[in-house]
Amino acid sequence: MNKLLESIRTSQVWRSIFRHGPPVTTRNRTLAVLSNFFLHLHPVKLRRSGVRLSYTWCMGGVTFFLFFVEAITGLLLMFYYRPVAEFAYADIQALNAHVPLGIMREIHRWGAHAMVITVWLHMYRVFLTGSYKPPREFNWNVGVILLVLTLLLSFTGYLLPWDQLAIWAITVGSNMARATPILGHEGPFAGNLTWDGVQLVHAGNDARFALIAGRFVGEATLLRFYVLHCVGIPLAVAFLIAIHFWRVRKDGGISGPL
Amino acid sequence: MPESIKSIANALGDPRLYFLLTVGLLFSYYGFRKTLTKPAVFAGFMAGGVLFFFAGLSDHNFALIALKPDNVPIAFMLVLVAFFTWLSLRRAVINDELRKRGEPNLEEQVARQKVFTWPDLVFSELICLLVVGVILVVWSIYLKAPLEEPAAPAVSPNPAKAPWYFLGLQEMLVYFDPWLAGVVFPSLIIVGLQAIPYIDRNPKGNGYYTFEERPFAILTFQFGFIVLWVSLVILGTFLRGPNWAFFGPFEYWNPGKLEPLINVDLSELFWVYGLRQPLPDFWLIRELPGILLLLAYFGILPIVLAKTVFRRMYIEIGFARYQVMSQLFLFMALLPIKMLLRWAFNLKYLVHINEFFLNI
Ligand code: HEM
Numbered sequence: 001m002n003k004l005l006e007s008i009r010t011s012q013v014w015r016s017i018f019r020h021g022p023p024v025t026t027r028n029r030t031l032a033v034l035s036n037f038f039l040h041l042h043p044v045k046l047r048r049s050g051v052r053l054s055y056t057w058c059m060g061g062v063t064f065f066l067f068f069v070e071a072i073t074g075l076l077l078m079f080y081y082r083p084v085a086e087f088a089y090a091d092i093q094a095l096n097a098h099v100p101l102g103i104m105r106e107i108h109r110w111g112a113h114a115m116v117i118t119v120w121l122h123m124y125r126v127f128l129t130g131s132y133k134p135p136r137e138f139n140w141n142v143g144v145i146l147l148v149l150t151l152l153l154s155f156t157g158y159l160l161p162w163d164q165l166a167i168w169a170i171t172v173g174s175n176m177a178r179a180t181p182i183l184g185h186e187g188p189f190a191g192n193l194t195w196d197g198v199q200l201v202h203a204g205n206d207a208r209f210a211l212i213a214g215r216f217v218g219e220a221t222l223l224r225f226y227v228l229h230c231v232g233i234p235l236a237v238a239f240l241i242a243i244h245f246w247r248v249r250k251d252g253g254i255s256g257p258l
Numbered sequence: 259m260p261e262s263i264k265s266i267a268n269a270l271g272d273p274r275l276y277f278l279l280t281v282g283l284l285f286s287y288y289g290f291r292k293t294l295t296k297p298a299v300f301a302g303f304m305a306g307g308v309l310f311f312f313a314g315l316s317d318h319n320f321a322l323i324a325l326k327p328d329n330v331p332i333a334f335m336l337v338l339v340a341f342f343t344w345l346s347l348r349r350a351v352i353n354d355e356l357r358k359r360g361e362p363n364l365e366e367q368v369a370r371q372k373v374f375t376w377p378d379l380v381f382s383e384l385i386c387l388l389v390v391g392v393i394l395v396v397w398s399i400y401l402k403a404p405l406e407e408p409a410a411p412a413v414s415p416n417p418a419k420a421p422w423y424f425l426g427l428q429e430m431l432v433y434f435d436p437w438l439a440g441v442v443f444p445s446l447i448i449v450g451l452q453a454i455p456y457i458d459r460n461p462k463g464n465g466y467y468t469f470e471e472r473p474f475a476i477l478t479f480q481f482g483f484i485v486l487w488v489s490l491v492i493l494g495t496f497l498r499g500p501n502w503a504f505f506g507p508f509e510y511w512n513p514g515k516l517e518p519l520i521n522v523d524l525s526e527l528f529w530v531y532g533l534r535q536p537l538p539d540f541w542l543i544r545e546l547p548g549i550l551l552l553l554a555y556f557g558i559l560p561i562v563l564a565k566t567v568f569r570r571m572y573i574e575i576g577f578a579r580y581q582v583m584s585q586l587f588l589f590m591a592l593l594p595i596k597m598l599l600r601w602a603f604n605l606k607y608l609v610h611i612n613e614f615f616l617n618i
Contacts (some may be wrong), residue, residue, distance in 0.1 A: 106398030137455035176440025
């Protein structure tokens with residue numbers, strides 16, 4: 001058995017992937033991190049306080065993991081789903097009915113709820129350890145934008161099953177935009193903006209209209225939310241996560257005393 | 259579960275009591291932190307909560323709401339928030355104690371030791387990931403994702419609720435018009451969060467848990483996160499039913515329940531009830547009491563606070579930062595203040611200018 005492992009380890013294929021011996025020596029442990037694309041996000045060595053679960057709660061890491069899970073399960077769901085009012089609901093029903101043991105939809109939905117919760121808890125931890133203080137002010141701000149985008153990801157996805165729960169939750173949520181001061185047709189001052197007695201801001205051109213692409217949540221909203229949910233926001237989140245991680249390193253790694 | 263406990267729980271769930279209890283709980287938790295964060299005490303509380311939950315499930319109405327698939331994660335969230343609040347405060351208490359004795363705190367004790375990413379960090383990450391992955395898969399096997407009736411734009415459900423993470427904002431609609439609850443406050447939450455690192459100039463408490471070195475920052479954040487956000491999400495999810503009426507945890511969600519509204523505006527209180535004369539016609543005079551009150555609240559109160567309770571902070575952070583901090587702080591305080599005014603005087607609007615569709 002040991003011989004077999006040894007011969008795999010010394011094979012040309014293995015050595016073409018991992019260019020160092022087993023990570024048991026200082027040198028190889030260093031190489032293991034430096035020469036691996038995925039691990040080189042990490043420093044080679046770090047303060048013990050930053051590794052402790054009781055310190056970080058691993059909530060940032062879990063959020064990232066869940067984002068990854070959402071991307072993969074979401075991709076699989078896209079194979080079965082058409083963002084058209086005519087098909088959307090039936091596609092989800094078919095998914096439930098025809099895929100034996102299918103839990104992709106479940107993983108995607110519960111993973112999304114969990115991600116919202118873990119991102120809150122991550123922010124909570126960062127606040128409680130004062131990790132937003134210099135030099136990490138900027139990364140905290142990147143985080144706040146990630147938080148907003150995470151909520152928007154969940155919000156746009158909420159509509160896609162196209163059932164009663166979906167359209168009414170989005171209706172209630174987006175109704176708020178009607179009340180935007182000046183820009184929403186029911187908002188403060190909007191009613192005072194008239195030209196020859198015609199109201200300038202109305203249900204057909206106000207902030208809500210821009211958000212949901214219509215006077216009510218309908219076919220155009222579905223397509224718009226689908227594109228944002230599957231392409232627009234995930235790209236933005238991935239981009240910001242890259243900056244976020246890079247800044248964690250540049251700001252001196254996970255915060256700690258001293 | 260005995261009926262008496264059920265009726266107590268139903269009564270405690272009333273939004274007014276519920277809110278005051280959460281506030282009381284938060285502050286007494288910090289006040290008596292040395293005793294209350296003892297692991298045994300905390301474990302006792304958690305066990306009590308879990309016991310209550312499972313005993314409650316025997317009740318049909320309770321189980322109906324608590325076991326709704328989309329509500330299950332929110333119950334999880336409650337447990338996680340409670341756990342992490344305890345954990346952080348526990349470590350803060352220990353650290354503060356150590357500091358008083360002049361010893362290095364929990365984080366300092368290990369900060370000088372360096373460990374290798376491989377294996378220390380990589381393996382703890384791997385374990386976290388596996389645990390979360392397993393939880394997610396098991397959860398997905400046992401709990402089906404819900405799918406309701408197909409979308410019908412003409413048939414609105416009752417209650418119609420926003421997605422669960424926005425229910426705190428929806429709850430604010432009880433006290434404020436949509437332009438405040440749905441537009442201004444959410445924007446201010448984002449701006450406020452972004453401003454935190456630039457307002458809080460206290461260099462202490464960076465990289466370790468502490469309470470006594472930054473009590474104002476921690477309590478303000480906790481008040482926002484726990485009382486105004488998480489607890490209102492819980493209220494909106496579990497205790498608000500048809501017509502957004504309040505229902506106790508063991509109450510049947512009767513769609514006929516309507517809470518009577520006998521609300522009055524500040525202008526009516528002032529002119530009609532106070533001065534016993536009809537409301538003035540011109541809006542500026544009619545609403546003057548409310549407008550002056552708000553001007554004083556946002557204009558004069560910060561100055562008073564700077565000379566009294568926030569005196570030290572004002573000197574430390576300077577004029578500009580203090581301005582931003584105090585405005586954000588007062589906006590945040592507006593919600594509980596409006597709640598109390600509603601409950602005490604049935605007050606609907608402080609300022610009610612229909613002419614501009616501007617109600618506060
Ligand atoms: C999609 C969302 C996010 C992801 C994937 C993410 C991921 C991470 C990870 C993996 C870390 C390393 C330390 C840890 O795990 O705690 C980290 C650190 C950090 N995050 Fe996030 N984060 C997200 C959102 C946020 C939010 C909402 C905030 C704050 C508002 C934030 C602020 C920070 C800060 C300041 C640090 C440095 C903490 C330290 O050095 O102790 N992040 N983030």
